[in-house]
Each structure stands twice: as structure tokens, then as C-alpha cells.
Amino acid sequence: MKINFIASDQRKETLTEEVFYIKNMVCSICIRVIQEKLIFLALPVQEVELGWVRFKKILEPEELNRVGQALGEEGFEIILSNKSKIVEQIKELIGQTLYPNESPKGLKYSEYLSKSIGRDYSFLSHTFSALENLTIEKYVICQKADRAKTTL
Incomplete structure (x- = not known):
């Protein structure tokens, strides 16, 4: 299943990590739900805070799709605009x-x-x-x- 992301202006990247902003992430329970989903996906998560996630590396396109799909199942969305x-x-x-x-x-x-x-x-x-x-x-x-x- 392909994920339709919000318009892609640019991804905030450095050489070793990547940050994504998450739509509908409004409380500490949301943080816990997202952490659990990302742990289940076995992705290199560095930090999860209200409104964003930082990965230890730049995600491959298929990893980004898996993240988008997993978060979408819980009512969240990766923001790229x-x-x-x-x-x-x-x-x-x-x-x-x-x-x-x-x-x-x-x-x-x-x-x-x-x-x-x-x-x-x-x-x-x-x-x-x-x-x-x-x-x-x-x-x-x-x-x-x-x-x-x-x-x-």
C-alpha cells in the first residue's frame, strides 16, 4: 500500500539523521503509541517528542512508506510541507x-x-x-x- 503524504517541499535532513514532523500528535499517549509502532518496525529511532520523530539515519523510501502506513493506522500522518x-x-x-x-x-x-x-x-x-x-x-x-x- 502506497502512502500519500502531504506535499513534499523538502525533508529536513543531515548526513546522519532525519527528522519528520507528525500530524495529530497532541499528547504524551501519542508519543507512547508512536514509539511502540516504530519499535515494532525495528527502525533506528533516536528520539520521539510531541510533534516530531528523529531517526538515527536517513530512511530509505520503503522504510518511510512503512512508517507512514504504521502511523496512518493510528490516525497520524507524516508532514512534509x-x-x-x-x-x-x-x-x-x-x-x-x-x-x-x-x-x-x-x-x-x-x-x-x-x-x-x-x-x-x-x-x-x-x-x-x-x-x-x-x-x-x-x-x-x-x-x-x-x-x-x-x-x-
Whole structure:
């Protein structure tokens, strides 16, 4: 089965390792699920963090397809386009702010996101809305509501 990836702008590579951003990776359970899948595939994983995976080597095309298929079975997707990476960074940062010790002290979300990502907020907002069909503000409200539901 061939995997259809999001548009391939470029893969972030060095000579010895490769990093992929993962769509829909929003919590610590997601990290554990992805780690288990990659261990099962016997791939050289160096690190799995919220929103991305670093491999110890550059993956061969068939390995990349296996990763994409395995992650797709769990509702995740490898992100290869730059705008999609930005959207996932925004989601990751917002997710982190839902925990008391991680929230941005004295900053509005617009300032926090702009400062953390290093891009103008209007660009971030436009990019997020274009890809998600939802404003950042509405996304924050939905995430807070979901977080409140899980704590009840």
C-alpha cells in the first residue's frame, strides 16, 4: 500500500539523521503509541517528542512508506510541507500551554506563538486558518474545553 503524504517541499535532513514532523500528535499517549509502532518496525529511532520523530539515519523510501502506513493506522500522518509543519508547531505550543507550569507567563497567545515560532502572527493565523478551516482562537477554546472534559 502506497502512502500519500502531504506535499513534499523538502525533508529536513543531515548526513546522519532525519527528522519528520507528525500530524495529530497532541499528547504524551501519542508519543507512547508512536514509539511502540516504530519499535515494532525495528527502525533506528533516536528520539520521539510531541510533534516530531528523529531517526538515527536517513530512511530509505520503503522504510518511510512503512512508517507512514504504521502511523496512518493510528490516525497520524507524516508532514512534509512547511506550512503544515507550522500548523503542527502552533498546535504543539497551544497544547503545552494547557498545563499550568507550561503556560506563557504574561503573554497573549499571539505574542507567544509569534515569539516561539519566529514568524509574524498574521502569517501564522492565516496559515493556520487556511489549512485547518478554524481560527487559532477557536482552536484554543476547543482545546481548553477538551482539557477540561478530561480533568472531570
